[in-house]
Amino acid sequence: MSTKRGHDDSRSPRRPTDVFLCGIATDACVLATAIAVFDAGLTPWVVCDACASNANRTPPQRLHNAALMLLDRFVGTGHLIDIEQARSAVAATAARHLGVSEKSG
Known part of the structure; x- marks a missing residue:
């Protein structure tokens, strides 16, 4: 795709869509960050464990x-995951971004 300046931006970094969160203060920093990520139009994934x-x-x-419990309400149950998920x-x-099979990795 060409930009206004005529440069090919197909190699430009993609905008993130998902943010994985973990931290020491679930009730403060993690909660506030998850809500900010959600409000910014991104998908927060809180790694509960x-x-x-x-x-x-x-x-x-x-x-x-x-x-x-608040995160479940504010960003959705499906976005509270564990480390394996x-x-x-x-x-x-x-794998999707690199165009390779997950099994070959």
Whole structure:
């Protein structure tokens, strides 16, 4: 495809469509980032077993679970995945973009 300047942009980087998230503060940074990614028109994938929460007064697992409940509501149940699902999705995406079979990788 040609740009306005006549340059061939077929080799230009593709805009990302999906963002995989993990982090220490499920109830803060991960939650806020997932919502921002969603609001930006991208698809957030929260890798639940690669996230955790920490707290002084509230049990960390309780905060983590509460954040996952909110994420389920805000970005969708299907977007809360585990590490194996993330691995498979990344491999499939890479194979698709590289034009190779996942099994040959």
